[in-house]
Structures are given as C-alpha cells and as structure tokens.
Amino acid sequence: MTITLQIRDLSIGLQSTKKITQIISHVNLDVLPGEIIGIVGESGCGKSTLAIGALGLIETPHVLQSGSVLLTLPDGSTTDVVRSSPEALRDLRWRHIAYIPQGSMNIFNPVMRIRAQLTDTLVQHGITEREAIERVTHALHLVNLKPSVLDQYPHELSGGMKQRTAIAAAISMEPAVLIADEPTTALDVVTQRMILQELVKIRDTLGVAIIIISHDMGVMAQVADRIAVMYAGRIIEVGAVTDIFKAPLHPYAQALLGSILQSGHETDQVEILEGESPSPWNYPTGCRFNPRCPHTMDRCRTEVPDLILRRASHQVACHLLDEKVSNHG
Amino acid sequence: MDNLLRIQDLTQVFGTRNPNYAVDRVSFSMPDEPSILSLVGESGSGKSTIARIALGLMKPTSGKVYFKGTDIFTGDRKWQKQFRRDVQPVFQDPYSAFNPAYRLKRVFNIAVRNFDLAQDQRKAQARIEESLDSVGLDPDDVLDKYPHQLSGGQRQRVMLARLHLIRPRLIIADEPVSMIDASMRASFLKLLVSFRDNLGISTLFITHDLTTSMYLGGRIIVLYKGRIMEHGDTPDVTRSPQHPYAKLLINSIPVADPSQRWDSMLPASVDSANRASMNRDRCLFAERCGQVMETCWQQEPRVLPQENAVQRDVACHLYEKTLENN
Numbered sequence: 103m104t105i106t107l108q109i110r111d112l113s114i115g116l117q118s119t120k121k122i123t124q125i126i127s128h129v130n131l132d133v134l135p136g137e138i139i140g141i142v143g144e145s146g147c148g149k150s151t152l153a154i155g156a157l158g159l160i161e162t163p164h165v166l167q168s169g170s171v172l173l174t175l176p177d178g179s180t181t182d183v184v185r186s187s188p189e190a191l192r193d194l195r196w197r198h199i200a201y202i203p204q205g206s207m208n209i210f211n212p213v214m215r216i217r218a219q220l221t222d223t224l225v226q227h228g229i230t231e232r233e234a235i236e237r238v239t240h241a242l243h244l245v246n247l248k249p250s251v252l253d254q255y256p257h258e259l260s261g262g263m264k265q266r267t268a269i270a271a272a273i274s275m276e277p278a279v280l281i282a283d284e285p286t287t288a289l290d291v292v293t294q295r296m297i298l299q300e301l302v303k304i305r306d307t308l309g310v311a312i313i314i315i316s317h318d319m320g321v322m323a324q325v326a327d328r329i330a331v332m333y334a335g336r337i338i339e340v341g342a343v344t345d346i347f348k349a350p351l352h353p354y355a356q357a358l359l360g361s362i363l364q365s366g367h368e369t370d371q372v373e374i375l376e377g378e379s380p381s382p383w384n385y386p387t388g389c390r391f392n393p394r395c396p397h398t399m400d401r402c403r404t405e406v407p408d409l410i411l412r413r414a415s416h417q418v419a420c421h422l423l424d425e426k427v428s429n430h431g
Numbered sequence: 432m433d434n435l436l437r438i439q440d441l442t443q444v445f446g447t448r449n450p451n452y453a454v455d456r457v458s459f460s461m462p463d464e465p466s467i468l469s470l471v472g473e474s475g476s477g478k479s480t481i482a483r484i485a486l487g488l489m490k491p492t493s494g495k496v497y498f499k500g501t502d503i504f505t506g507d508r509k510w511q512k513q514f515r516r517d518v519q520p521v522f523q524d525p526y527s528a529f530n531p532a533y534r535l536k537r538v539f540n541i542a543v544r545n546f547d548l549a550q551d552q553r554k555a556q557a558r559i560e561e562s563l564d565s566v567g568l569d570p571d572d573v574l575d576k577y578p579h580q581l582s583g584g585q586r587q588r589v590m591l592a593r594l595h596l597i598r599p600r601l602i603i604a605d606e607p608v609s610m611i612d613a614s615m616r617a618s619f620l621k622l623l624v625s626f627r628d629n630l631g632i633s634t635l636f637i638t639h640d641l642t643t644s645m646y647l648g649g650r651i652i653v654l655y656k657g658r659i660m661e662h663g664d665t666p667d668v669t670r671s672p673q674h675p676y677a678k679l680l681i682n683s684i685p686v687a688d689p690s691q692r693w694d695s696m697l698p699a700s701v702d703s704a705n706r707a708s709m710n711r712d713r714c715l716f717a718e719r720c721g722q723v724m725e726t727c728w729q730q731e732p733r734v735l736p737q738e739n740a741v742q743r744d745v746a747c748h749l750y751e752k753t754l755e756n757n
Contacts, residue, residue, distance in 0.1 A: 144612040145583070261474065290473030290639050295683040296697050303696075317613060320642075320685030324692055343689045361614040362687050363642045372646070374621070375614040378582050 104174050106311045107133035107156065107199075107279050112169035112184070114148075114155050116382065122165055123382045125151045126335040129169070130409060133279060136309045138302070140326035140343070142316060142358070144379050148335040149315045150204065153281050156313070157201050158183035158191050173199060173279070196223055200272040202282040207264035210256035217252035220271050227275065234274075241270040244307060245300045262293035266300070273304055280304075281313045286321065298325050319362045323347055328415075331355045334380050334390035337409060341416035351418040354391045389421065397422050433500030434460040435601060435633055436485065441494035443480050443657075452711065453480040454491070455657040461601070463499075465631045467623065467649030469665060471638055471680070477657035478637045482605045485635065486520050487511075498601075516546050519599040523606040525586035529578035535589060536574040542597055562595040566622055584615030591622050594632070602626070602634045608643055620646050641684055645669050653677045656715040659734050663743035673737065673745045676716045714748065722749060 109131040115122040126148040133139055141149050151164070160166050171183040175198060186194065195201070203209065210219055217235075224234035239249045245266040256264060265285065272280055282301065286294040302325055305312055316322060322329055322343065329346040331339040331354070339352040350356045360373035377394040380386060386393055392402040401421050409419040437460040445451045454477040461468050470478040484491045487503050496503045498514060506514060522528055529538065539559045542548065549555035560570040566588045578586060587607055594602060602623070608616040620643060626632040638644055644651055644665055651665040653674065661674040672678045683697070714720070714727040726748045734746040 144614060291641065291683040291685075292473065292679055292697070295685070295693060298685070299693065299696050318685065319613065319687040323687045323689045324685045326689075347687070347689050358614060359687075361617055363613075363617060363620075363646045372617040374618045378585065379612075 104135065104178070105132045105172075106135045106174055107131075107313075108170075108172040108174075108180075109133075109152075109156060110170050110172065112152070112155050112171060113167035114151050114160060115165050115167045117163045117165050122167070124167060124335065124385075125164075125382050126155070126332075127385075129155075129337055131330055131337060131340065133311050133313060135278070136305060136311055137327045138305055138312045138314060138325055140314045140316065140322040140329045141332060142319060142322055142329060143332035144317060144358075146379060146381060147332045148382075149317075149332055150283055151335075152332070153201070153283050153313070153315055155184065156279075156281060157195065157199060158186060159201075160184060176278070193227070196272075196275045196277065197227055198277050199279040199281070200275065200277040202268055202272050202280070202285055204283040205288065206268035206285070207261050207288065209268060210264065212256050214255075215252065216254055216256065216259075216267055220252070220267070220274065223271065224274060237274045238270065241274040242267070244273065244304050245270050246296070262289055262297065265289060265293075265297060269297070269301070269304070273308065273310065276308050277310060279311050279313065281315070283315045284317075285314065287316070287318075294321070295324075301325065319347075319359065331358065334385055335382060336390060336419065338391070338419045339417065340409070341413070341418075345413065345416050351412060351416070351423060352391075352420045353395045353397055353422070357394075389419075399425070433463065434497070435463050435466075435499060436461040436635065437495075437497040437500075438481070438485065439495045439497070441481065441484060441496065442492050443477070443484065443489075444492045452657045453477045454484075455711070456494070457481060457654075457657070457659055459652055459659070459662065461633055461635065465627045465633050467627055467634045467636060467647050469636045469638060469644035469647060469649065469651045470654060471641055471644055471651060472654035473639055473680075475656065476654040478639075478654055479605055480657075481654075482520075482603050482635065482637050486518060486603050487514065516597060517600040519594050519597060519602055521587070521590050521594070521602060521604040521607045523609055525583045525590065525610060526578075528590065529586065531578055534575055534577055535581075538589065538593055539574070539596060542593055546597055548596060558596060559592075562592040563589075565595050566592045567618070568592060582615075584611045584619070587611055587615075587619055588622070591619070591626075594626070595630070598630060599632060602632055603637075604634060605637045606639070607636075609638070609640065616643065617646070623647065641669065641681060653680065658715060659744070659746060660716070661743070661745050662734070664741070667741075667743060673743070673750060674716075674747045675720045675722055675749070679719075714746075724748060 109129055112129040113124060114126050115124045129152060143149050154160060156171050166184055172180045173183050174180050220238045221234040224237060225231060242249060242251060247266050286297050301312060326343045329343050330337050333354045339355045350359055357375040361375045363372060388404045389402040389407050392398045407419040407421045409417045412418045412423050439458050441454050441457045443454040445453055472478050483489050485496055490504055503514060543555045549558055563570040563573060568588055608619050623634050636647060648665050651668050652659055653661040655676050661668055661677045669681055672681050712731055713729060714732050717723050717727040732746045732748045732751060734744045735751060737743045737745055
C-alpha cells in the first residue's frame, strides 16, 4: 500500500543566539491514505512543531536538524516537503497538503467578506474564479454551511461557523492530507461534536488522510483510527485506537490514560501522574520519561529506547518490553 | 441561618439598541455548609458574567447578590474588605494572573500583609510554607522563582496555595482548568474537593466542560443563553438529564473510549448567527430542540421543581405538562 505521508527521522530545533535546542527528536510516522491519525500529548511535547514540520513550514527560529517528510503525489512520485523550494511548496500546500491551524477561527481578515478569503487561494493555484466558487460552495456544503456565508463578514459568524469555514477553506482543493491542530479546542461540546463528525464525513467523502492534533483523549477516542502518543519531543507509542485505549504498553501512555477525567468515574478512580513533563532545555538523557516512570531501570537513564513494533501494528519505545521478552524467553 | 451566597433575579443586559441578555433573571443559592456548585454552559450562556457579578467586579442591570445575608453592593468599607477576603477568585489564564516582574513569594507576602495573616515574618513564612506543602509544591523550589519558570499547572496550584493561606469562605473559579494539561486537572480538582472537606471552603465552579463538574460532584446548574435550564445534584443530572438541552450537552461529551463512539450524526445546526427571533417570551432553546412544541414558541417555561426527583428544577414545557397531568 502506498503511504501518503512518510515522516522519517524528523528532528527540529529552536535556534537561539548561542545554540540550537532540539524540540522534536527523530520522529518516524507513516500516514496512510484516508486514515484519521491522532497525535496526542501534553502541552510542550512537540505536537504543533511536528505539524509545522510535516507541512514544510519550518522557519526561523525553527531549524531542520535531520530527516525528511515524503509526500506521495497523485502520480505516484514522492516529494520531500522539508527540502522543497518555497515555490514548489506554495504549489504543494492546499493542493496536496492543507492545514487548519490552532485557533483558526481567528485567521480571517475582519474587513473582507468570506468569499474573497476563500477563493483567493484557489485563484492563486490557477483555478478560474467560477470554478473556485463552485469548489468553495461544495466544501461549505460538506461542513453544513449555506453558500450565503460567502457574503458575510467574519464577525457575523459564530465561533463554530468560523471554524467550519476554516475547514472548508482547507478542503476546497481536495488535498490528500489535512492537518488539523486542535480543531475544536475553544468550542463548546455540542459544536465540537458536530465539527468532529463533519471531519469524519469529509474523510469518508474525499478520502483525505487527516492528522488531528489534540490533548483531548475523548476527541481522539471518538474519531481517530490510529493514535500516536508524544512525550517530550518523541513519539513513544503508535497503534490502533482500540489498542492504545484498551491496552497501552508504554508507562507514559498508561499514566496519561489513567489520569483523564471520565464521565461516570468517581474521584478516586483517577490516577494522578506526578511531576511535570520536561522542557526541551532539560530533556533527560536516555528515555525522557525515566524521571517520572514507576518502572525505571538503569538502562532507561542512559539508552534511548527505539520505537519498535511490539504487537501487530503497535509500536512502542520502551526498554521494559525487552525485559519482558527476555524473561519469557 | 443565612445562605453563604444567594443570587436573586440577576439580570445583566449589554447594549441598549440591540439588548443582549447575558444573564436573564437567574436565581440560586449556596448553603452555609461547605459545598461545590458548578455553573455549566457553552460560550455566551452567561456563566462568566454571573461569576464577575458575584465577585463584585461589576454591578448587574437588576437583581441582587447576597453574601451571608448582606447585599454585596451595599456593605460599608469594613464589610467590603472582609468580603474581599472571604470571596476569592481563580481565573482561567494562569499565564496572565501573575505579575511577571516579581518573584512568586510576593504573591504570598502581599496576602499576608493585606489580610494580617501573621504577627511576624517568621510565623508568616511558616504559614506560607505550610500552604505550599498542602498543594504539593516545594516552598524552596517555588518561592524564589518568577512566574515564567513554572508550568501552567504549577501556577494554578500556586493560586490554590494562596487560597489555602487566606482561607476564604468561597472560591469563585472561572474555567480554572481549561488551560492546563489533562494530567494536571485531576490534581487541581482534587484540591478543591479537599478544601471543601478539610477547610470548609465552598466553590462556585464555572466551566464549559461537564466532565470536570462530574468529577467535582456537588450540585450543578445548566445555563443556556443566560437562563437556567436545569438545576440539581451533579450525579443525578449527569446520569439522567431531563431538559433536552442538558441531554444534548451530556450526549455530546466525547467519551474517552473508542467502543462508545457517537452512533448518530447530530442534525445540522440552525445557523445561530441569524437569530430566529428576537422574541424572548418563549423557550430560548426552541430552535434547536428536537421535541419542540407550539407552546415553546409562545411561552417562557418556568423553572419548576420536579416531583419524582429530589431537588431537581427544570425549565421545560415538556415537564410542566407531566406535572399538571399528575
């Protein structure tokens, strides 16, 4: 099977006057055609940095330190997004890979009608004005908005409608990959549910692969097919959504899932994950979770665990699983 | 015995030509015994406006707020000072709540000075350290730091340490956990519960996130467009909501379990930007309600106690009817 987006060994740093601090380290991730993959982790774990890397939006103060992001084009050829020229990238973005940034309800120009803001991008990509209107209307339809939105100004729309409009803008070129960074964070639960269901519908209709970045495990459980868990700049576990929720293997993933507030759960059923996640300025050596991990071994303090396939389609970066294997063997 | 907090017919209108009823004749109270009450609703439901009025930060268009039996806008200076101490806020954004130019110990030193919490510096220091300990922070680690050196979760806990030091009667917390990480939320909420149980501090908890109020327990008020839709014990309301809006709200919570996915698509929303009607003499949820009846458009439902439920009030014509039939 072709892989729509292959993130390979991607490391991105933050440039200051004296040195470069690594934010995400050697990230490997495959995005399959038409899947919804969720990237979860706490704030500061590098989720959004991974998103801008996948989009080839690495700009000062961010610097590319290693790796590649290979996007498969409709003709079967691949192109490395992080090493493309700015012109090539401009053509790739929106047409093949689109982005719904965090807080995207505030991305609209307040003094322009929605029509111009949605069609401009398409016209820039060489589409005629008339076809652009048709495509935009179709995209609005997919997010349950009427074409009359086109004649309105952003302030006339509610938060949920603006978020939908941003999604419509992103899918109007029918890209192969859509990256949505916290698409529903500032919205109430009812609107959130409608927008998430619309995203699933968009995937079903257009076959677009969607990368959803969120810290909300509930959102992930509802819409994702696969989940990648990030901790301190690394992906520590990737697997099918049911595997991650029912049988997480990495101690951090286990703690993260144990700490979430669940409807129907009483106070005592929530385990509290003690300590704070480290910042890029003091990432621990070895496994970055070792200072908070209840199962830390000597190896964990010195040796970085690789992300290894431990079960069918379930990769984990943890030395503990080596021990278990050798104990049994 | 007077209620700790009593809110009576509170109304807040913004604007005159296009009056926007942020809060519309809301009444509720919190008992003198330590308790937790959650106000939940989506953005624009008026929950933050109620919090700001109850803190005395703004005067309502009409209606009254009583704290321990006294109207909070009429007390003399001495009463006001005590009120400022007895009712303490926790705000949403832990990143803007602290002055970035000062070390964190100043937050505590000012509280000690303003509220005369200790006779001398040594006793003050001991109390400050005790308070930080109680929220799980290391005094040696925190006091000499600047706010930017702490994470959001730590900063919200510093706020709780400050409250532990001041010992107010009531905490009014406006979305205190919405900006901190999921793994930190539980410990913050646990502290609020322990403040109620061990220190006798009540909390008025404002949130859009029902899961956090479920975790806190106590009582809950569901607001919609400035009006109370449902009011009852949190476990009851969340387990068996009666008002169609409360039902919709609770069914829309994303359950963190992939085997319990939403089974049905929600009907496409009515475009809320085009107000169906400016008429407020009706149920304001009518245009979104699946069980809407003719009465709902013509008459405002009263907030009525439900017969079969203990201390549950619902403002919905569906339930008025059953009450009359019985």
